[in-house]
Amino acid sequence: MKYIGKRIPKIDGVGLVKGVPAYTSDLAINNNALIVKILRSPHASARIIHIDTTDAMAVPGVECVLTYKDVPETAFTLAGQSFPEPSPYDRRILDPVLRYVGDEVAIVAASNERVALRALAKIKVEYEVFTPVLDVESALDNELKVHATQPHTNFDVGCDASRNVAAAHSLEFGDVEAELSRCEVVIEQTYRTQAQAHAMMETYRASTSIDVHGRLQVMTSTQIPYHVRRHLSVILGLPKSKIKILKPRVGGSFGGKQTASVEIFPAIVTMKTGKAAHLVYTRQETFCCTTSRHAMVLTVRLGADKQGNIKVVDIHTLSDTGAYGEHAPTVFWVVGQKTLPLYSAICRYHGHAVYTNKAPGGALRGYGATQGTFALESAVNELAEKLGMDPAELRLKNLIKENDAHEALCGSLPGRPAVLASSSLDRCIKKGMELINWKNSFPAKDIGANKRRGYGMAVTMQGSGIAQIDTGSVTIKLNEDGFFTVSHAASDMGQGSDTMICQIAAEVLEVEMDQIIVASFDLDTLPYDPGAYASSGTYVAGKAAVIAAEQMVAQMRGAAARILDVSAEAVAYDSGLLSASADKKMSISELATTLCSFAGMDQLISKGTYGGETSPPPFIAGFAEVEVDLETGESKVIDYVAVVDCGTVINENLARIQVEGGIVMGIGLGLFEEVRYSGKGRLTTNSFMEYKIPSRLDIGEIRVAFEESHEPTGPYGAKSIGEVVCNTPAPAITEAIYNATGMRCRNLPVTAEKILMGIE
Amino acid sequence: MQLETTINGNKIVLDFAGGEFLAETLRRYGYLSVKEGCDTGSCGLCTVWLDGAPVLSCTTLTARMEDHEITTIEALNVEAEEFAQFLVAEGAEQCGFCAPGFTMTVLAMRRELKHPTVESINHYLAGNLCRCSGYKGQMRAIVKYMGVE
Ligand code: FES
Ligand code: FES
Numbered sequence A: 001m002k003y004i005g006k007r008i009p010k011i012d013g014v015g016l017v018k019g020v021p022a023y024t025s026d027l028a029i030n031n032n033a034l035i036v037k038i039l040r041s042p043h044a045s046a047r048i049i050h051i052d053t054t055d056a057m058a059v060p061g062v063e064c065v066l067t068y069k070d071v072p073e074t075a076f077t078l079a080g081q082s083f084p085e086p087s088p089y090d091r092r093i094l095d096p097v098l099r100y101v102g103d104e105v106a107i108v109a110a111s112n113e114r115v116a117l118r119a120l121a122k123i124k125v126e127y128e129v130f131t132p133v134l135d136v137e138s139a140l141d142n143e144l145k146v147h148a149t150q151p152h153t154n155f156d157v158g159c160d161a162s163r164n165v166a167a168a169h170s171l172e173f174g175d176v177e178a179e180l181s182r183c184e185v186v187i188e189q190t191y192r193t194q195a196q197a198h199a200m201m202e203t204y205r206a207s208t209s210i211d212v213h214g215r216l217q218v219m220t221s222t223q224i225p226y227h228v229r230r231h232l233s234v235i236l237g238l239p240k241s242k243i244k245i246l247k248p249r250v251g252g253s254f255g256g257k258q259t260a261s262v263e264i265f266p267a268i269v270t271m272k273t274g275k276a277a278h279l280v281y282t283r284q285e286t287f288c289c290t291t292s293r294h295a296m297v298l299t300v301r302l303g304a305d306k307q308g309n310i311k312v313v314d315i316h317t318l319s320d321t322g323a324y325g326e327h328a329p330t331v332f333w334v335v336g337q338k339t340l341p342l343y344s345a346i347c348r349y350h351g352h353a354v355y356t357n358k359a360p361g362g363a364l365r366g367y368g369a370t371q372g373t374f375a376l377e378s379a380v381n382e383l384a385e386k387l388g389m390d391p392a393e394l395r396l397k398n399l400i401k402e403n404d405a406h407e408a409l410c411g412s413l414p415g416r417p418a419v420l421a422s423s424s425l426d427r428c429i430k431k432g433m434e435l436i437n438w439k440n441s442f443p444a445k446d447i448g449a450n451k452r453r454g455y456g457m458a459v460t461m462q463g464s465g466i467a468q469i470d471t472g473s474v475t476i477k478l479n480e481d482g483f484f485t486v487s488h489a490a491s492d493m494g495q496g497s498d499t500m501i502c503q504i505a506a507e508v509l510e511v512e513m514d515q516i517i518v519a520s521f522d523l524d525t526l527p528y529d530p531g532a533y534a535s536s537g538t539y540v541a542g543k544a545a546v547i548a549a550e551q552m553v554a555q556m557r558g559a560a561a562r563i564l565d566v567s568a569e570a571v572a573y574d575s576g577l578l579s580a581s582a583d584k585k586m587s588i589s590e591l592a593t594t595l596c597s598f599a600g601m602d603q604l605i606s607k608g609t610y611g612g613e614t615s616p617p618p619f620i621a622g623f624a625e626v627e628v629d630l631e632t633g634e635s636k637v638i639d640y641v642a643v644v645d646c647g648t649v650i651n652e653n654l655a656r657i658q659v660e661g662g663i664v665m666g667i668g669l670g671l672f673e674e675v676r677y678s679g680k681g682r683l684t685t686n687s688f689m690e691y692k693i694p695s696r697l698d699i700g701e702i703r704v705a706f707e708e709s710h711e712p713t714g715p716y717g718a719k720s721i722g723e724v725v726c727n728t729p730a731p732a733i734t735e736a737i738y739n740a741t742g743m744r745c746r747n748l749p750v751t752a753e754k755i756l757m758g759i760e
Numbered sequence B: 001m002q003l004e005t006t007i008n009g010n011k012i013v014l015d016f017a018g019g020e021f022l023a024e025t026l027r028r029y030g031y032l033s034v035k036e037g038c039d040t041g042s043c044g045l046c047t048v049w050l051d052g053a054p055v056l057s058c059t060t061l062t063a064r065m066e067d068h069e070i071t072t073i074e075a076l077n078v079e080a081e082e083f084a085q086f087l088v089a090e091g092a093e094q095c096g097f098c099a100p101g102f103t104m105t106v107l108a109m110r111r112e113l114k115h116p117t118v119e120s121i122n123h124y125l126a127g128n129l130c131r132c133s134g135y136k137g138q139m140r141a142i143v144k145y146m147g148v149e
Helices: A013-017 A113-121 A176-182 A225-236 A264-273 A283-288 A328-337 A369-387 A391-398 A425-435 A497-509 A537-564 A588-595 A652-671 A729-741 A752-759 B022-028 B077-089 B099-112 B118-124 B136-146
Strands: A034-040 A046-052 A062-066 A104-110 A124-129 A165-173 A185-193 A205-210 A216-220 A243-246 A277-280 A295-304 A310-322 A346-355 A444-447 A451-461 A472-478 A484-488 A516-519 A572-574 A577-579 A585-587 A605-610 A619-629 A635-645 A701-706 B002-007 B010-015 B047-050 B053-056 B069-071
Touching: A013 B077, A013 B099, A034 A113, A034 A264, A034 A283, A046 A104, A062 A113, A062 A264, A104 A113, A104 A264, A165 A310, A165 A328, A176 A295, A176 A310, A176 A346, A185 A369, A205 A264, A216 A225, A216 A264, A225 A243, A225 A264, A264 A277, A295 A369, A310 A328, A310 A369, A328 A346, A328 A369, A369 A391, A369 A451, A369 A729, A391 A425, A391 A451, A425 A451, A425 A619, A425 A635, A425 A701, A451 A729, A472 A497, A472 A537, A472 A588, A484 A497, A484 A537, A497 A516, A497 A537, A537 A572, A537 A577, A537 A585, A537 A588, A537 A605, A577 A588, A585 A588, A619 A729, A635 A652, A635 A729, A652 A701, A652 A729, A652 B136, A729 A752, B047 B099, B053 B099, B077 B099, B077 B136, B099 B118, B099 B136, B118 B136
Parallel strands: A034 A277, A216 A243, A310 A346, A484 A516, A635 A701, B002 B069
Antiparallel strands: A034 A104, A046 A124, A062 A104, A165 A346, A185 A295, A205 A216, A205 A277, A295 A310, A444 A451, A451 A619, A472 A484, A472 A605, A572 A577, A577 A585, A619 A635, B002 B010, B047 B053, B047 B069
8 A cells, every 4th residue: 555554744744833824813814803802700600780881892992892681692502513412502602690710701802902901801790699519529409500490402411400410321231230249349439530621732713704795704723613603503593604614724622622612702793893803712711711621520330250250330420511511411421432342241321410610521532431441440450459360461351352242332222232343452452561561560669769660551442433423525526637636624633634534535546645635624615524523533534535535536437438438347547547458548637637628528526425333442552650759759650551453554653643642641631630720619720830731851751552453344444543542541550650659549630749648 | 112123034123012022023923933822931832033042932022122133933944844854754743833833942952952862852842832742753853853862
């Protein structure tokens, strides 16, 4: 193969490194846009009694000041999900009821930022302040309500505002209680995961204007352009055809921009004023007023026999969705969906996602699987200890294998469990053991007087796309000179889907990659794709690209046959040459030129659409070597080994960086990242000084190896990689720290303080 | 307010508001390679050179720029292209938003560090955050680019 499996640089890489204007704020800068700023609630729970904008409006340069009285009352969700979205419609553009510190009170648009800020300060608001619900564990059935009325849901997700429940769920395969009572060894433990910030480098931003056709034009840093168009259409009461969406390069997202946190604000300003508007969130707003990873309390019960056969997995989850339920049901479901299938056992997943008066939870790389993996894999490590077994061997004994069926696998129907068509997880574990020298290292060793190194491991799975719901499309056009335009809306946010699709198309079309233009900017010209989420890019859009390109080859053979006056079967295609015989042949360029002229009159456009019957899981076995200073409690991941089954590796460069970046994000989650609040509900970790993300000094060795499997339904055998990568570090690291110190931390992150207190 | 300074070798009279920081001024004048990632001087995305040394333009007051030489990556096309090739060969630019500021620091480091080691490189670049790459690919690129043994 020419392109598949190769280390190919990203097609936009050099330009981005050199700072070529490419992001929303770069491209929207010269249209004299109004600058939009937002007044936010200082209270975690309050109601606006009175709001007066007279003085703010009087500031010279102010164009408009909008309060809840000025905007449509439509309820909606900002979650980027295919309609009918599972997330409750619990938001309004502006609402007199304020549900967290930072909730939007008023929108100001002015000629520049300074004027806008001056006007913000002049808005007078009188609040009735209520006691907030801040503690997730007492939110359920609390007499204080986050939402006084029941939000609309498109179908039953268990939402019950009167109990502060955004979503509830229960799924059981077999009789968990009965089986558990028969088990010789039982583990029951509760684990807590914290809210984590996406901390993508480009903060949220969008730019709006009215175009020459009178359409609302929205340029936005998003991973869900089609969903943004649908949201705006519903909220503003505009037909979708009246909205034009542009998606430039995106400066990181990690699921954050799968919630349309900002687009509506400049959009409503443009609708009210007819003028261009631009909104850029500050870093502080990005931390405080968008979403973060749902904090969860997870109770795991495992049952096994003395030989180490795991018989029962039972996970109960309480998820904190904060003030609004964006992604509340789905993140909550995924906790179970992407953990239960790992072990062939009787299993159950149940619990609630509850509202609190805190910043909303949302989609973040891993999407619940990260929290679920921490809990389940920590419990499996504890089980191994109780059984006196090597935790790696315990997994090898119990893990789902290729061709096994499991009722909890995505794509299962009642009585028809889906089959795992590809897995090399057993090989991943064995390879990882070898790389980290597991047999000689586990569980720990002394390093000098006050330091010990511990070893720990975990495994994980994710999915590839949303089975039987989402589909992605790709179109290919043969241009008049013989080069191709490949169009898609899979929404590259840095991970490289533009490059991956280009590679796949070039492979099938047998041409150089620079003969292919990738169009992914202007939604008017792109086929449908729900966007970059649920680890869909390579598996869904990549497969659509294969289909579109194969169709293009067939169309080219057909068209050449007509021109050469032979049958289509007689035309062979090889690396840009269409030939029927020694004298009857033509190049793509000749074909294209003819087809775009009066003589040929048939421009070729092909398409491919794909959606998975199942959601083939990628797997990772992660191994951590962690050094702990027993005097200070400080710990550092000296070495992290991740062995990955993402099916066929389409582009090793892109895949490796996904793994390394995800591991580092997972190390941050394990050791120090944490969204924290004051006693009154103010989010205090609101800058990079307060909220520490890993710097290059925090990171030791990271070693990535690929153990390819072949996914029969994937493009060239590929599965996904983007999300699975951040799940193993937290449980592997906490286990390593336990082995080094005897301190078992079930409450993330494992800070130096906790370690020190735990040792003493 | 107004002052005269040099940007990328060209003398220019800058108009700016009191209290304005250089990052904002530069972007307003079309130097769009200059990115901003924070409000606390913590991320390094806004790195430009002031008289040849890397500075954070988000915390540098424009009012202090009288008779200085400011350099952005737009002026370092050849050098930046050379380093970019090493970086993309490792796939180490992902979203790319941190990359221009990071590259400005790397190019300054190359001039400054006479005997670079992995450790001294890590310390030099400690202020340049990247949320995407996990840093290891960046280091692989730099080691090759600088010829670290
Ligand atoms: S913008 Fe973050 S340091 Fe300047
Ligand atoms: S590449 Fe995205 S922040 Fe560095």
